[in-house]
Amino acid sequence: xxxxxxxxxxxxxAGHVILGAIAVAYISARRRPATAIAWMLMIIFVPYLGIxxxxxxxxxxxxxxRRDKQKFVNELILERTEGLDQLSHRExxxxxxxxxxxxxxxxxxxxMVGGNDVELLPDYHGSIAAMAQAIDQAxxxxxxxxxxLVFDSATEPFFEALEQxxxxxxxxxxxxxxxxxxxxxxxxxxxxxxxxxxxxxxxMLPLRPWKGHWxxxxxxxxxxxxxxxxxxxxxxxxxxxxxxxxxxxxxxRGLRWHELMMRVxxxxxxxxxxxxxxxxxxxxxxxxxxxxxxxxxxxxxxRVDMQVVPSGPSFENxxxxxxxxxxxxxxxxxxxxxxxxxxxxDSVLLAIITAAGRGLSVELFVSEIGDQAMVYHAQRxxxxxxxxxxxxxxxxxxxxxxxxxxxxxxSDVAVIGSSNMDVRSFSLNMEISVLIHSESFxxxxxxxxxxxxxxxxxxxxxxxxxxxxxxxFWDSAARLTSNLx
Numbered sequence: 001x002x003x004x005x006x007x008x009x010x011x012x013x014a015g016h017v018i019l020g021a022i023a024v025a026y027i028s029a030r031r032r033p034a035t036a037i038a039w040m041l042m043i044i045f046v047p048y049l050g051i052x053x054x055x056x057x058x059x060x061x062x063x064x065x066r067r068d069k070q071k072f073v074n075e076l077i078l079e080r081t082e083g084l085d086q087l088s089h090r091e092x093x094x095x096x097x098x099x100x101x102x103x104x105x106x107x108x109x110x111x112m113v114g115g116n117d118v119e120l121l122p123d124y125h126g127s128i129a130a131m132a133q134a135i136d137q138a139x140x141x142x143x144x145x146x147x148x149l150v151f152d153s154a155t156e157p158f159f160e161a162l163e164q165x166x167x168x169x170x171x172x173x174x175x176x177x178x179x180x181x182x183x184x185x186x187x188x189x190x191x192x193x194x195x196x197x198x199x200x201x202x203x204m205l206p207l208r209p210w211k212g213h214w215x216x217x218x219x220x221x222x223x224x225x226x227x228x229x230x231x232x233x234x235x236x237x238x239x240x241x242x243x244x245x246x247x248x249x250x251x252x253r254g255l256r257w258h259e260l261m262m263r264v265x266x267x268x269x270x271x272x273x274x275x276x277x278x279x280x281x282x283x284x285x286x287x288x289x290x291x292x293x294x295x296x297x298x299x300x301x302x303r304v305d306m307q308v309v310p311s312g313p314s315f316e317n318x319x320x321x322x323x324x325x326x327x328x329x330x331x332x333x334x335x336x337x338x339x340x341x342x343x344x345x346d347s348v349l350l351a352i353i354t355a356a357g358r359g360l361s362v363e364l365f366v367s368e369i370g371d372q373a374m375v376y377h378a379q380r381x382x383x384x385x386x387x388x389x390x391x392x393x394x395x396x397x398x399x400x401x402x403x404x405x406x407x408x409x410x411s412d413v414a415v416i417g418s419s420n421m422d423v424r425s426f427s428l429n430m431e432i433s434v435l436i437h438s439e440s441f442x443x444x445x446x447x448x449x450x451x452x453x454x455x456x457x458x459x460x461x462x463x464x465x466x467x468x469x470x471x472x473f474w475d476s477a478a479r480l481t482s483n484l485x
Contacts, residue, residue: 066282070314073278074109080290081410088114088305089437096330097413097437100449101327101478104309106433107319110274112307118267118436120444121236122404122451124243127261129160134228134263135161141171144226145204147220147418148239149176151190155240163197171200175279178203178223185246190402202283205430219313221279222429223318224261224418225272230291233269235417235434236261237340237405253399255371260338260404262416268306269432275310281332282314305437311419312430320419320433321426325351331360331409338365339421340403341372342379343479347420349382354392365452367402368395375422377478380471387461394456402452412439 003029088111090098100114109354120129135142135158142165151159174194181203193200204221226234237422238259242249245257246395264272267279270291281287311319328335342364344352356362364386370376383393396402407421408414417433419425 005330020240024088024404032468040308055248063165067314067316068280069282073274073281077109077274078291080292080449085213088112089303092303093305093437094410097480100323100326100330100413100435102306104319105319107322108309108311110271110308112305112437113267113271115269115301116264116306118265118304118306118438118441120441120448121261121263122232122259122448124238124257124259125154127234127236127238127259128155128240130261130263131226131234132157133233134211134234135165137232138165138168138170138228140229141173141224141259142229143173143273143280144240145175145226145276145279146224147177147222147242148180148184148241148243148245149174149190150184150239150246150412151193152186152188152242152246157327158240159193160198162194162199166198169368172198173276173280174199174201175204175276175283176201178206179217179220182239202280204279206283218424218428221312221339221427222418223275223279223310223432224423225276226431227269227273227276228268228389230273231265231266233272234261235264235272237403237416237418250371255369256400257403258396258400260406260416262434264306266304266306268308269420271306271308274433276307278310279430281393284377296332298417303438304441307435309378309415309417309433309435310431311426311433313428314430318426320350320431323433323435324348325413327407327413327415328352328355329408331355333410334361335407335409336365336445337407337421338402338449338452339407340367340401340405341365341375341420342382342420343375343422343424343482344382347424349385349395352391353385353389356386361392361402362390363392363449365392365396365402365404365456366393367398367400368457369398369401371401374478377475381475381479383459383464384461387459387464393459394453395459396452400455404448406445408442412442413437414442414445416445 069193070426088101105111121130142162144162149155162174166172181190184190191201205219207217224236224240234399236259238257238261239245243256274290277288277290309319309323311321325347328348333351337352352362352364366379371377386393405418406414414436415433416436417431419429419431419433425431
């Protein structure tokens with residue numbers, strides 16, 4: 001039976017109108033205007049391809065069952081941590097910090113706790129060695145959670161420490177992101193090594209539709225943390241993989257990742273472990289016991305207050321986005337930002353430009369080169385507005401990729417963790433950030449930033465606006481895609 005061309009045209013037009021109407025009613029709900037407009041334009045101009053794309057990557061929340069698990073564990077954590085906020089040193093807090101702490105507690109259910117000792121670990125191989133050394137002291141359990149976890153020449157000491165710990169009777173639980181593992185060339189060797197040593201391994205956010213494991217394909221667990229016996233913990237930007245990520249194209253370009261991790265002793269380690277316990281429960285339905293033992297401190301020795309801030313699509317709010325904006329708005333002297341992928345949400349961009357307009361010293365450290373073309377060009381589209389506002393931008397010289405993720409305000413408040421300053425980390429990735437109040441810690445960050453500055457070139461406005469027209473085109477085009485989330 002033949003189909004009348006005119007009838008087919010009307011049918012397609014009707015379908016287009018119906019898709020547009022559905023898009024107006026559904027896509028605009030609970031989305032930022034820029035995001036909704038970007039999706040609307042795509043569906044209007046390429047309707048059927050646009051709706052397929054939206055069905056694959058248009059949902060920025062995990063399935064309700066996972067969000068319910070997050071809520072359930074949050075309630076348990078609130079019960080367990082009652083009174084722990086009294087361990088902090090509120091009398092030393094700068095004005096505005098109490099509001100930030102309350103905001104984070106409301107969004108993420110973890111308190112600000114004092115009595116912590118923190119050490120920055122800026123050396124790539126040195127941080128791996130430090131984690132292996134901590135595992136060597138394990139007596140009860142080791143909890144490993146990394147977005148990318150690979151057995152290779154760089155991480156071999158870490159895996160050997162895990163194997164030896166299991167040999168001593170220590171329980172080792174390991175989480176890594178499923179899709180990130182699939183994309184690494186040494187996935188099979190890694191899984192085989194974990195299995196052979198007897199580690200309990202679970203993939204995070206697995207994409208196995210045939211087993212009922214399905215969510216938006218680019219919702220990923222991007223956290224990086226290690227907890228040993230609830231006594232010592234590590235968190236920061238570094239994945240457990242060779243500095244080249246074992247990618248041929250990276251090796252050919254000579255790319256090496258530069259990271260920043262921190263080692264923590266004190267009550268905050270239990271809060272890092274609470275994040276692991278939540279993710280383990282979400283993936284396995286096995287709810288591990290949360291540590292409720294009394295906290296004994298020597299207040300004369302430990303003076304660092306810390307608050308662990310988990311965020312991501314398992315929460316109803318953009319936790320890290322709200323924290324970052326509030327911090328920048330409360331700064332009175334200085335804002336220093338280090339982010340490898342800087343594609344700021346509108347409120348973040350406005351807060352940064354406003355801070356510079358208020359006369360604050362504002363600086364941004366980013367890489368001179370990028371490993372992800374679309375993000376690289378999108379972030380470059382923001383440089384002119386920042387430079388015109390008075391923000392100093394430092395481009396970390398190739399072939400190193402500055403992958404550290406931290407920022408600080410004034411002289412004693414900082415955040416360090418896995419979250420980039422981009423819409424992906426704010427809404428799509430499961431991240432972990434740590435809010436820290438400590439003048440000595442921020443001084444340590446300043447020393448590290450001085451090293452960044454020494455290995456960077458400062459971007460000048462007059463040079464930037466003269467860049468080739470084709471570069472400007474690609475920068476602007478990539479920026480348009482940043483809101484399709």
